[in-house]
Amino acid sequence: xxxxxxxxxxxxxxxxxxxxALVITGYSIWFERKxxxxxxxxxxxxxxxxxxxxxxxxxxxxxxxxxxxxxxxxDRALFNLAPPLTVFCALSALAVVPVGPxxxxxxxxxxxxxxxxxxxxxxxxxxxxxxxxxxxxxxLGAMRSAAQSISYEIPLLxxxxxxxxxxxxxxxxxxxxxxxxxxxxxxxxxxxxxxAFALFFLCSLAEANRIPFDIPEAESELVSGVSxxxxxxxxxLFQLAEYLHTFIISLVATTLFLGGWDGPxxxxxxxxxxxxxxxxxxxxxWIRWSFMRYRADQLMAICWKFFxxxxxxxxxxxxxxxxxx
Amino acid sequence: MSLHATPHPxxxxxxxxxxxxxxxxxxxxxxxxxxxxxxxxxEPDADLMVLNMGPQHPSTHGVLRVKLVLDGEVCVKVTPxxxxxxxxxxxxxxxxxxxxxxxxxxxxDYVSPMMNELAINMAFEKLIGAEVPRRARYIRTICAEIxxxxxxxxxxxxxxxxxxxxxxxGGSIFMHTFRERELLLDLFEDLTGCRFxxxxxxxxxxxxxxxxxxxxxxxxxxAVISKRCIxxxxxxxxxxxxxxxxxxVGIIDPVLAIDxxxxxxxxxxxxxxxxxxxxxxxxxxxxxxxxxxxDPGGDCFSRYVVxxxxxxxxxxxxxxxxxxxxxGPICSLKPVKLPGAVKxxxxxxxxxxxESPRGELGTFVVGNTVRRQSAIxxxxxxxxxxxxxxxxxxxxxxxxxxxxxxxxxGSLDPIMGxxxx
Amino acid sequence: xxxxxxxATLCQDRFGLEICEAEGPxxxxxxALALATALKDELDFRFFVHVVSVHYPEVEAIAADEEKGIxxxxxxxxxxxxxxxxxxxxxxxxxxxxFAFRIKVPTGESTPSLSGVWLGADWQEREQYDxxxxxxxxxxxxxxxxxxxDWPGHPLRRDYAIDTSHFPWR
Numbered sequence: 001x002x003x004x005x006x007x008x009x010x011x012x013x014x015x016x017x018x019x020x021a022l023v024i025t026g027y028s029i030w031f032e033r034k035x036x037x038x039x040x041x042x043x044x045x046x047x048x049x050x051x052x053x054x055x056x057x058x059x060x061x062x063x064x065x066x067x068x069x070x071x072x073x074x075d076r077a078l079f080n081l082a083p084p085l086t087v088f089c090a091l092s093a094l095a096v097v098p099v100g101p102x103x104x105x106x107x108x109x110x111x112x113x114x115x116x117x118x119x120x121x122x123x124x125x126x127x128x129x130x131x132x133x134x135x136x137x138x139x140l141g142a143m144r145s146a147a148q149s150i151s152y153e154i155p156l157l158x159x160x161x162x163x164x165x166x167x168x169x170x171x172x173x174x175x176x177x178x179x180x181x182x183x184x185x186x187x188x189x190x191x192x193x194x195x196a197f198a199l200f201f202l203c204s205l206a207e208a209n210r211i212p213f214d215i216p217e218a219e220s221e222l223v224s225g226v227s228x229x230x231x232x233x234x235x236x237l238f239q240l241a242e243y244l245h246t247f248i249i250s251l252v253a254t255t256l257f258l259g260g261w262d263g264p265x266x267x268x269x270x271x272x273x274x275x276x277x278x279x280x281x282x283x284x285x286w287i288r289w290s291f292m293r294y295r296a297d298q299l300m301a302i303c304w305k306f307f308x309x310x311x312x313x314x315x316x317x318x319x320x321x322x323x324x325x
Numbered sequence: 326m327s328l329h330a331t332p333h334p335x336x337x338x339x340x341x342x343x344x345x346x347x348x349x350x351x352x353x354x355x356x357x358x359x360x361x362x363x364x365x366x367x368e369p370d371a372d373l374m375v376l377n378m379g380p381q382h383p384s385t386h387g388v389l390r391v392k393l394v395l396d397g398e399v400c401v402k403v404t405p406x407x408x409x410x411x412x413x414x415x416x417x418x419x420x421x422x423x424x425x426x427x428x429x430x431x432x433x434d435y436v437s438p439m440m441n442e443l444a445i446n447m448a449f450e451k452l453i454g455a456e457v458p459r460r461a462r463y464i465r466t467i468c469a470e471i472x473x474x475x476x477x478x479x480x481x482x483x484x485x486x487x488x489x490x491x492x493x494x495g496g497s498i499f500m501h502t503f504r505e506r507e508l509l510l511d512l513f514e515d516l517t518g519c520r521f522x523x524x525x526x527x528x529x530x531x532x533x534x535x536x537x538x539x540x541x542x543x544x545x546x547x548a549v550i551s552k553r554c555i556x557x558x559x560x561x562x563x564x565x566x567x568x569x570x571x572x573x574v575g576i577i578d579p580v581l582a583i584d585x586x587x588x589x590x591x592x593x594x595x596x597x598x599x600x601x602x603x604x605x606x607x608x609x610x611x612x613x614x615x616x617x618x619x620d621p622g623g624d625c626f627s628r629y630v631v632x633x634x635x636x637x638x639x640x641x642x643x644x645x646x647x648x649x650x651x652x653g654p655i656c657s658l659k660p661v662k663l664p665g666a667v668k669x670x671x672x673x674x675x676x677x678x679x680e681s682p683r684g685e686l687g688t689f690v691v692g693n694t695v696r697r698q699s700a701i702x703x704x705x706x707x708x709x710x711x712x713x714x715x716x717x718x719x720x721x722x723x724x725x726x727x728x729x730x731x732x733x734x735g736s737l738d739p740i741m742g743x744x745x746x
Numbered sequence: 747x748x749x750x751x752x753x754a755t756l757c758q759d760r761f762g763l764e765i766c767e768a769e770g771p772x773x774x775x776x777x778a779l780a781l782a783t784a785l786k787d788e789l790d791f792r793f794f795v796h797v798v799s800v801h802y803p804e805v806e807a808i809a810a811d812e813e814k815g816i817x818x819x820x821x822x823x824x825x826x827x828x829x830x831x832x833x834x835x836x837x838x839x840x841x842x843x844x845f846a847f848r849i850k851v852p853t854g855e856s857t858p859s860l861s862g863v864w865l866g867a868d869w870q871e872r873e874q875y876d877x878x879x880x881x882x883x884x885x886x887x888x889x890x891x892x893x894x895x896d897w898p899g900h901p902l903r904r905d906y907a908i909d910t911s912h913f914p915w916r
Contacts, residue, residue, distance in 0.1 A: 040500035211493040220384040292489030345790040408892040586794040586866025673768040708796040
């Protein structure tokens with residue numbers, strides 16, 4: 001599907017994809033709660049609608065009805081601006097991710113850089129929220145978040161460099177096209193590919209503040225981190241942004257390493273993209289409900305002492321591979 | 326790097342004797358932080374932040390308030406504040422008769438109510454001079470061990486929450502331990518009619534006899550939990566993130582711990598082999614051997630190891646006792662019709678203590694010599710182990726960051742109802 | 747209850763105290779610190795169990811006659827009896843010894859704080875100060891611990907009026 005005028009194309013595709021992503025995000029919360037329920041010997045949401053399917057709607061309605069509280073000492077403008085901005089940053093990254101052949105909002109020639117940059121940009125609204133709340137817990141959470149995001153951007157970008165070198169392009173569509181026919185970068189070249197995939201996945205978890213790297217939120221230590229003072233839908237927007245971010249990470253990881261919409265034989269199509277990315281998405285939930293969280297200094301130690309050297313080595317190995325082949 | 330720390334090996338520990346107690350050498354800390362340090366002495370030009378943690382905080386286990394002075398995220402000084410759950414139980418004890426006090430003290434350590442009842446009734450029996458029949462002593466011991474198991478299960482769950490958060494891996498272990506605790510509460514419901522505040526111990530014995538089939542059911546439940554303990558071990562002990570968060574965190578010097586009056590699993594996790602069940606047998610513990618679990622690590626991981634070992638030991642003791650409960654009466658006194666029926670004859674203070682899941686839980690009670698009030702204690706003081714545990718915070722927290730303080734606090738397992746009373 | 751012989755001998759020989767079989771020796775406030783140090787350092791009573799203050803109001807002869815049975819304390823002034831209890835851990839035969847002593851503190855006077863000897867006495871002495879009103883001199887941080895800072899009176903004293911209401915509490 002495409003329109004000749006890039007403006008109209010961007011508007012229509014953007015509207016469709018953003019809404020699909022939001023619905024998937026809403027239902028991913030339902031799925032996660034069911035999944036967690038099964039892991040914890042309980043049924044999960046089961047009252048609202050069949051199998052609790054209307055639970056996301058009920059949650060959204062509940063959040064909208066809640067009283068919107070702005071602390072007296074908070075910086076009103078920044079405090080109100082931060083939650084929509086996090087969602088904006090997360091959704092912007094979606095613009096350059098192709099979810100199927102030709103199904104893309106804007107096929108930028110620096111697509112991968114744009115997606116990662118938008119993902120890292122969430123640190124600004126988060127810091128904004130932490131500062132504007134004027135609460136110590138929020139401030140500590142925001143400081144942790146800033147430190148974590150900035151540190152993990154480096155190995156994240158290094159691991160994303162591996163498919164960029166292999167495909168010889170920054171355009172995500174080109175990267176996917178280079179993998180068509182089963183030549184997934186996670187499998188080929190053997191070794192660096194799968195390691196880069198693992199590195200990208202783990203760093204994205206840290207970037208999206210998911211367990212075991214969710215120290216900025218850390219609700220047992222910092223009450224709720226940056227979202228401590230937020231109520232109602234503003235708090236909901238933070239949650240939405242977190243899940244959106246996680247979803248987009250699984251999309252990007254699929255396009256970079258798992259061949260995007262490449263299916264067995266000639267059966268390429270959007271369905272394969274959906275299967276792969278949602279499997280990754282579920283994997284993130286699985287990790288979340290089985291691990292505890294690291295400490296802030298341990299998190300930094302993992303990044304600087306292990307992930308960063310690993311990323312550098314992987315980039316060098318890949319460059320060597322491309323040079324030799 | 327602490328990231329891949331491995332638990333302290335048991336066999337390479339060097340021991341020394343301090344004050345007649347055998348303690349591991351590597352746990353002795355030469356320079357302890359000063360809890361009354363003037364913050365100006367720390368570093369006059371440092372940018373310090375005061376963080377009030379609690380009384381409303383998800384991980385302070387109730388309503389503990391801790392004032393932290395932070396340098397960045399590293400703690401410089403810790404001041405705990407108590408009293409947010411002070412209900413005046415000791416004052417109530419001066420207004421109620423001996424048989425009326427039991428349901429009140431149930432609410433002290435609300436995680437293990439059986440222990441409170443046992444502790445206070447043992448003191449009353451000592452004051453009054455009442456004997457406890459052998460069958461009642463067996464029932465008391467079985468209840469105490471099942472309660473210890475339940476209390477440690479709850480601790481394991483909440484410890485997971487402290488580390489992994491309610492919406493994460495910690496929540497999973499929490500849900501699993503609560504599933505097992507539910508089975509134990511069902512057992513107590515069958516025995517006493519109540520799930521939580523039992524009021525089953527009384528002066529001179531117990532109120533409720535074991536119902537038909539209860540022993541078999543209890544044995545079966547304990548066998549189930551014994552199997553599930555292996556699941557927890559798989560889930561938690563080998564978990565690298567769990568080890569990274571607990572090994573070497575919150576190391577407690579055993580000499581300091583003894584000085585502070587700390588007992589129970591926390592002291593045993595610092596390598597001190599002390600257990601009132603074995604050293605000063607009460608109830609039916611003189612008829613069964615108690616293997617005391619110790620670990621020389623002194624850190625949060627050791628406290629986990631000791632508690633899990635104690636869970637297994639409790640299952641063993643309870644199962645063995647259930648097989649041989651003697652026949653006979655369950656109360657040496659006549660069933661109490663009036664609250665004034667149990668009277669003290671002298672005004673001396675007596676003390677008796679038990680090993681609760683948190684340490685030495687004792688009761689000091691003074692009888693009233695005024696004849697009209699001889700059914701009411703003159704003074705009743707409950708020596709709560711949790712209060713001493715919290716006293717440890719100013720000594721072990723400085724130098725750690727907030728995450729470690731939460732884990733350390735969780736590993737101590739204080740119950741605020743018992744601290745404040 | 748029988749007390750450990752070495753502790754009893756120490757009290758009798760060095761401090762000239764009379765051992766009460768039920769409640770341990772009655773120590774004067776001047777001797778308390780020296781006795782505590784000797785018990786801890788020489789006899790290894792390192793584990794601090796509890797400190798309890800018990801308040802005894804002044805009993806008048808007429809009241810005592812009515813109540814019949816408290817004639818033992820007729821005429822004694824208003825005082826608190828402070829009970830200390832200690833424990834010796836892990837002797838060779840795997841049993842614990844406890845030892846107790848008490849200090850009689852007339853109201854208005856103070857008793858030396860033993861929190862310098864056993865750190866564990868710190869909060870317990872604060873609690874007894876808060877609830878019973880016994881003043882422990884030399885305590886590093888003698889503040890209220892359970893009750894609010896501005897609470898009037900000490901609730902566990904026998905002459906404390908329990909029905910008094912305190913704003914904002916009832």
